[in-house]
Amino acid sequence: MGTKVCDRCGHKLRSRHPMSLQTVWAFWLMGLICYIPANTYPMLRTQTLFQVDESTIIAGAVEIAHHGSYGIAAIILFASVVIPLAKFWAVAYLAVSVKNPTRVSNQRRQLLYEVVEYIGRWSMIDIFVVAILSALVQLNTLATINPGMASIFFALSVIFTMLSAQAFDSRLIWDVQAKSGGSDAA
Amino acid sequence: MSDQVPEVSVSPARKVFLSGASFVWVIPLAALFIALFVAWQNFNSRGPLITVEFEKGAGIKAGETELRYRDVTVGVVEKVGFTDGLGSVSASIRLDKEVGPFVDNGSVFWIVQPEVSAQGITGLSTVLSGVYIEGSWDDNIGGEADTFQGSSEPPLIRPGEGGLEIAFRTVANGQLTDNAPILFKGIEVGKVGRARIAPRGNFAIVEALIYEEHRQLINDSTRFWDTSGFSVSIGPAGAEIDFSSIATLIGGGITFDTFVSGGGRVSDGTVFEIFPDRETARNSVFSTSEVEPLELSVIFDENIAGLAVGAPVELSGLKIGSVEALSGVVDYDQFGDSRVRLNINISIQPARLGLPDEVSAESALAFLQNRVASGLRARLASASLLTGGLKVELVMVPDAPAARLTGEVGSFPILPTTENEMSDAAATVEGVFTRINNLPIEELLNAAINFLDSAEGFISNEDLRETPGDVRSLLSELQGLVSSEDVQGIPVSLNATLQRVETLVATIEQQSIAERLSEVLSAAATAATAVETSVEGVPSLIAQIEAVAAKAETLEVNELVSELTALTRSADAVVGAPDAAALPGSLKRALDELNYTLQELREGGAIENVNQTLASARNAADSIAVSSRDLPQIVNRLTQLFAQAGRTIEGYNKGDELSREAASTMRDIQKAADALASLARTIERNPNSLLLGR
Numbered sequence: 001m002g003t004k005v006c007d008r009c010g011h012k013l014r015s016r017h018p019m020s021l022q023t024v025w026a027f028w029l030m031g032l033i034c035y036i037p038a039n040t041y042p043m044l045r046t047q048t049l050f051q052v053d054e055s056t057i058i059a060g061a062v063e064i065a066h067h068g069s070y071g072i073a074a075i076i077l078f079a080s081v082v083i084p085l086a087k088f089w090a091v092a093y094l095a096v097s098v099k100n101p102t103r104v105s106n107q108r109r110q111l112l113y114e115v116v117e118y119i120g121r122w123s124m125i126d127i128f129v130v131a132i133l134s135a136l137v138q139l140n141t142l143a144t145i146n147p148g149m150a151s152i153f154f155a156l157s158v159i160f161t162m163l164s165a166q167a168f169d170s171r172l173i174w175d176v177q178a179k180s181g182g183s184d185a186a
Numbered sequence: 187m188s189d190q191v192p193e194v195s196v197s198p199a200r201k202v203f204l205s206g207a208s209f210v211w212v213i214p215l216a217a218l219f220i221a222l223f224v225a226w227q228n229f230n231s232r233g234p235l236i237t238v239e240f241e242k243g244a245g246i247k248a249g250e251t252e253l254r255y256r257d258v259t260v261g262v263v264e265k266v267g268f269t270d271g272l273g274s275v276s277a278s279i280r281l282d283k284e285v286g287p288f289v290d291n292g293s294v295f296w297i298v299q300p301e302v303s304a305q306g307i308t309g310l311s312t313v314l315s316g317v318y319i320e321g322s323w324d325d326n327i328g329g330e331a332d333t334f335q336g337s338s339e340p341p342l343i344r345p346g347e348g349g350l351e352i353a354f355r356t357v358a359n360g361q362l363t364d365n366a367p368i369l370f371k372g373i374e375v376g377k378v379g380r381a382r383i384a385p386r387g388n389f390a391i392v393e394a395l396i397y398e399e400h401r402q403l404i405n406d407s408t409r410f411w412d413t414s415g416f417s418v419s420i421g422p423a424g425a426e427i428d429f430s431s432i433a434t435l436i437g438g439g440i441t442f443d444t445f446v447s448g449g450g451r452v453s454d455g456t457v458f459e460i461f462p463d464r465e466t467a468r469n470s471v472f473s474t475s476e477v478e479p480l481e482l483s484v485i486f487d488e489n490i491a492g493l494a495v496g497a498p499v500e501l502s503g504l505k506i507g508s509v510e511a512l513s514g515v516v517d518y519d520q521f522g523d524s525r526v527r528l529n530i531n532i533s534i535q536p537a538r539l540g541l542p543d544e545v546s547a548e549s550a551l552a553f554l555q556n557r558v559a560s561g562l563r564a565r566l567a568s569a570s571l572l573t574g575g576l577k578v579e580l581v582m583v584p585d586a587p588a589a590r591l592t593g594e595v596g597s598f599p600i601l602p603t604t605e606n607e608m609s610d611a612a613a614t615v616e617g618v619f620t621r622i623n624n625l626p627i628e629e630l631l632n633a634a635i636n637f638l639d640s641a642e643g644f645i646s647n648e649d650l651r652e653t654p655g656d657v658r659s660l661l662s663e664l665q666g667l668v669s670s671e672d673v674q675g676i677p678v679s680l681n682a683t684l685q686r687v688e689t690l691v692a693t694i695e696q697q698s699i700a701e702r703l704s705e706v707l708s709a710a711a712t713a714a715t716a717v718e719t720s721v722e723g724v725p726s727l728i729a730q731i732e733a734v735a736a737k738a739e740t741l742e743v744n745e746l747v748s749e750l751t752a753l754t755r756s757a758d759a760v761v762g763a764p765d766a767a768a769l770p771g772s773l774k775r776a777l778d779e780l781n782y783t784l785q786e787l788r789e790g791g792a793i794e795n796v797n798q799t800l801a802s803a804r805n806a807a808d809s810i811a812v813s814s815r816d817l818p819q820i821v822n823r824l825t826q827l828f829a830q831a832g833r834t835i836e837g838y839n840k841g842d843e844l845s846r847e848a849a850s851t852m853r854d855i856q857k858a859a860d861a862l863a864s865l866a867r868t869i870e871r872n873p874n875s876l877l878l879g880r
Contacts, residue, residue: 022208030214050314167210 016169023167024095031160032088034153039081041149044130048143056150057081057126080126080154083119087161090116091168098172109173113165120162127155233261233281238295238319240336243275245317246297252318253279253295260285263319277319277336290328295321295336303365342379342395349376350396350404352452354440355389356381356412356460368394369413369441375400378440388478391457394440403442405449409467410442410460443467479507479533480547482554482591483598484564484578485515486528488606492576493566499532501580507534509578531598532578551591551599557582558591563604579607661854669861 004013017023042054055063057080065073090112097109130151137145240246246266253261265278281289298320300309312318322341342351368376379393396404419426440460445468461467499507515529536550554562561583569577581604589602644650 019208019210023210026208026210026214030217033214033217 020167020169021095024164027160027164027167028091031157031164034157034160038150038154038157043148043150045146045148083123087116091164094168106173113170117165120165123158127151231283233283233286236279236332237276238334238336239269239274239276241274241338244297244299246277253321254318255321287327288323291331292328293321293323293334294341295319295334296340342393348398350401351454352394353457354392354394354460355457367439369439370403404452406452407446407449408442408444409470410440410458411464411467412460412462413439413441478547479535480550481533481598482601484530484601484603486603497577499578506538507532555591561586564601565604566606658854665857
């Protein structure tokens with residue numbers, strides 16, 4: 001497969017992204033690595049008059065649940081744990097499914113890819129909340145909220161996951177169909 | 187669009203290392219390197235881990251509690267646990283790298299907690315932030331150590347707080363607390379550490395620090411004294427309370443002064459004595475400093491109350507020591523009986539004896555042994571008349587039985603005693619008190635209570651309450667009777683009648699009439715005597731005439747009076763004298779005339795008239811006699827009456843209590859009695875007057 005150059009913009013014309021999957025895996029791995037400290041380090045550092053409170057994402061959610069706000073706890077857990085993990089799983093599944101035969105139809109996988117790419121940016125909502133709280137609650141000794149180490153790693157994790165999802169060339173999904181020669185699409 | 191797939195030119199791939207790898211892998215690798223670098227740097231910058239063992243945790247928390255040096259955080263407690271066997275709390279502290287080398291084997295650690303003391307409030311910041319561990323070490327790098335023993339209190343001298351380190355020795359029970367200030371002219375120039383008991387247990391040792399800038403205030407003639415508490419003095423200027431400061435009032439304090447100049451420099455570790463007050467401190471400058479006291483035992487045969495611990499021991503009026511302990515002792519073997527003896531321990535300060543040579547307990551003992559051999563004895567003496575307190579006196583007793591100051595091994599030497607000298611005043615006072623003590627106050631009070639009880643019962647008796655009223659009414663009746671004109675007229679009428687009768691009888695010498703008159707007279711005399719007796723009994727009668735009332739009602743006085751009156755009338759009639767007043771005088775004339783008439787009528791029948799007249803007179807006399815016989819009965823009745831009244835009043839007397847009513851009754855009785863008495867006296871003076879009218 002030769003490489004051509006666009007006459008207008010000079011961009012190299014490629015039918016597929018070279019090393020698309022490698023990029024996907026590289027960023028995926030980075031995202032996963034960052035996700036570990038994002039969960040072990042404290043997300044928020046809340047300093048009130050007498051005490052300093054540092055809690056990780058899950059611990060914070062559990063604490064909120066203990067106070068009776070099960071809805072909020074569920075939202076936090078869903079947005080900060082379930083969705084990132086689901087994204088990791090989805091990207092990995094897509095990447096693997098390109099190379100290996102799968103029973104899931106191409107259309108469904110394409111839909112999954114689009115959903116992952118769409119949802120990806122919303123994972124940053126955690127970081128936004130932390131940023132807003134930190135900016136607003138700065139009352140010196142009375143009460144101070146600072147972002148914890150986890151917020152940085154969480155943001156990195158989200159960024160790398162998004163990059164990973166973007167690096168995935170969705171056309172690869174359909175290549176399998178081309179290879180097998182059959183049209184089993186619904 | 188054609189779906190013809192363009193021809194793919196396949197060329198053999200040149201396998202170059204990582205040729206197929208994406209550039210993007212650099213990113214994870216870079217991240218890995220960065221992470222490793224950070225980890226290494228982090229590890230590299232860690233300081234040493236030390237372990238400090240504390241007796242109590244006092245709120246140390248892993249990951250939170252800080253180690254501070256000069257109030258700057260230089261480490262954090264990483265782990266809190268126990269030493270082997272749970273003996274103490276061990277705190278593992280991660281030090282900052284730069285201070286690590288300085289934490290050597292001379293370091294001291296203590297936990298800073300909020301503390302409120304007389305000197306102020308310390309560690310207030312730890313109320314909110316929690317406790318922290320304060321460390322103290324010098325600025326030299328010394329021998330390495332990683333396990334330290336945490337102290338429970340801040341060290342007296344902290345780094346950078348140089349000064350003169352001295353120690354105090356005190357035997358008094360001064361209330362010196364930790365960090366009590368040492369004041370000089372009101373300014374704190376040092377502080378006192380924690381007091382310890384000296385190894386031998388006879389005094390307390392306190393470490394103290396004089397701050398560096400005040401070091402020159404102390405020399406070896408400086409005297410320290412205790413300013414703890416306050417002193418109250420009452421003088422001409424009024425009461426005065428004196429204390430140095432609130433801090434010393436609560437926590438105790440020490441101040442000092444150098445009374446004489448020219449003291450030598452002192453070095454660290456010099457031991458000073460703390461005197462109880464300024465005067466003692468000043469005096470001590472001129473006397474030998476006190477040394478270990480000489481302890482002696484004294485056994486007195488009598489156990490006299492009043493001796494107390496701390497009572498002075500005097501030699502020639504000079505206090506040389508004090509009583510340390512009192513106890514009883516029973517020792518059959520030593521004394522030959524089982525009496526309880528008073529055993530006191532005295533401590534004598536050798537310095538007060540003024541010994542010429544070395545001042546020590548041994549030399550004092552030798553001195554006393556020498557004196558005892560020549561007659562020095564201990565005795566109890568009054569120390570104060572007011573309080574009755576006793577003191578121990580050492581006196582020279584001439585011709586004292588030989589004795590020695592000896593003691594068995596393991597006990598105090600026993601000082602021989604002599605007879606106690608209790609002051610006379612004390613003895614007298616004691617005697618007075620004994621006498622007061624012996625007064626039968628209990629019995630007296632009991633008797634009084636009994637008496638009052640029975641008096642109350644008696645007075646509240648209904649009968650008795652009615653008595654005075656009865657008595658009074660009786661007496662008023664009696665008085666009315668006695669003072670009635672009828673009764674008072676009796677003697678007069680009687681007199682008049684009897685005069686005539688007597689004149690008649692004497693004149694006519696009629697035997698039978700005379701005899702009867704005589705009977706009448708004796709009866710009257712008896713009556714008079716009875717009355718007299720009655721009158722004599724009046725004082726006792728006075729008290730009681732209660733029962734008389736009833737009988738007096740039924741008394742036949744009225745009858746008597748009317749009878750007497752009738753008698754008088756009949757007598758008058760018998761005599762038949764037309765002019766009663768002229769009768770006595772004219773009777774003789776009449777008799778003369780009668781005689782003459784008789785002589786004239788000797789031959790005539792006139793005598794018969796005379797005889798008739800005489801018969802009439804005899805009848806009259808008979809009537810008088812009858813009346814007279816009744817008189818003693820009346821008198822007897824009165825006597826009985828009075829006796830009865832007397833008894834009643836006697837009973838009344840027993841009550842020993844007269845109500846006001848009774849008193850007025852008494853006055854009435856008195857009046858009645860007076861009337862009776864005057865009547866009686868008249869009769870007594872001349873009983874015949876009853877008959878003779880004179």
